[in-house]
Amino acid sequence: MYRKAVCFLYSFLLIAILASGCADQSTKKTSTEQNQDDRLHLAFVVNLPDPFWNYARAGCYKAEQDFNVKCDFKIPFDGSSTEQNRILETLIQQDIVKGIAVSPLDPKNQTEILNEVAAKVKLVCHDSDAPDSNRLFYLGTNNYSGGRQVGQLIKEALPDGGQIMIYVGKMDVLNAQQRREGVIDELKEGVSASATKPSGLPRTAIMAGKYIILDTRTDQGDRATAKKNAENTLKKYPDIDAMVGLWAYNVPQCLEALKDVGMEGQVRLISFDEDELTLQGIKDGYVHGTVVQQPYEFGYQSVKYLKALVGGDTSMIPENKQLDIPTKVIKKNNVEEFWAHLKALQQLGEEAKKSSN
Template structure:
């Protein structure tokens, strides 16, 4: 994929901005899979439009876990469900691949008119993804599964975003030094690509999204920067914090800690505060968790690479609604709808957060509670 510039966050039309500010009723939100008794679609041709008992087209949006990032995507799903007159089921697997597989199987059984999913382990999920694609319209968002039969991927170029993150590290620690990467899991394509982009940038390698991923274990040393390790936590927030605490103890000269998923930076920051090393250890982040944005405001986090989860949700539901109504021209050229990343630093964090609050209809206290 070509490199992309990072434009101003969320260039949305006025109608969409208005839609966010009102109470939205077209989307059934289920953060953890339940045995809710949704009306079943009528039997018959699997290519027919599947509707709820109220006659609305039903689509589904499946995340890769539970995090504040997905709360923002949820708002986009709500707005698109209202704007395009569909019903949307949002499913957030609490415990990894097995839960996500079960949810996808249930959605096949429920005969929804389309599924948007962020695959947790795309290489090992090809079979279930292709089962979904055979039964209904399948697209991916946030993280892709290019080997599957999905119709399109909605998201950013994660390798490019990783290189953007690496540039923030260079700004925060221009003299060089030791860094460590923290992430929920590897094997998930977006995590692997972000990590590789960071590594390639810090080691001053050429721009090559197809470069094989460096192994997670072992030290990677460049002229100025040394990547000590990549530590995973499997979406366990307590483990995420303890991994950061252990790193601070084990590596007293660590200069920068990088969090690749939305909840990683807040847990890193807690560990740094607990060790009384705020300012001594730089923090570079991904995503727009409220605690991360506050830390950028007060200077304890240098910056973050934000995606656009609101648009991930909105554009996914919009595309599925159009496909369900037979509009195949809605599939983006090349099967990729690029929603570029943006670098947030202290000089633009206030503007960014104001935009985010306007879109989601939240204030600071709401965001902090998520």
């Protein structure tokens, strides 16, 4: 009887200890979850699905780790301002997000919703600006200057001039307008304007010194349409000298269209952004060069500054409300080094993501 009582008491104590341990672990887990929930909650909203934004996402992950915040990364699935507006409305209705960075798709027609957001949370623009809204400042590329760099690459590729077609997703977006303007101004610089257009040019053609910009083709963010635009160009203007893409996926689609008809290397390609197909095209000698942004910094700096703004610090806001992140020109002589740098940034983001989980 005594032995049974001892065994019973031992079993009871063991169960109690295990239960206590489980309760302690549960308490710790709840405490950890609570700490996660207590972090400052921010959001980073892009314009459309594109691999370009993977680098910005990596920057957000690293900033989450460095500044102990939570940042929701939001992508309009169809690349429309309607879907982007829905995302913004949902974020401010949740009443937990305190700061938002957004790349506006249609700034002129989004002023009302952007001002509504700015009235409730700290709002900044990245990648593309909405200067007529109440956003606190714009963080990103000087797109006009970037466009001029594209123009310089065109001059290198075609020193004697030639016929050019420009491709971009949407002309409603300010970054597209500014890049195109920069290209045209750079090609016109130092050259007197032609009095008349040569016969046979489309009505949309622009004379820019020694260069003829046949048109600007848009695709609304759809890659199939972007490729079709390139295919149609090659059919209508078989002697075209250069194809210029102002959004990340444009030149990769142009290159595919050229490969389909065995013309790769016969038409000069000049790009914007660091799409991997563009970088590979530079290595292969099919793409003359590209002007790249720093999307990793878009993500990292947006999170950094939004946290500061929520805390009452406005010292980072420049007088002109434009916080420029420099571009870089990538050609065959530096593409390998740059590509390795991109992979390192992605690795930083992945490591930060794992540590936060």
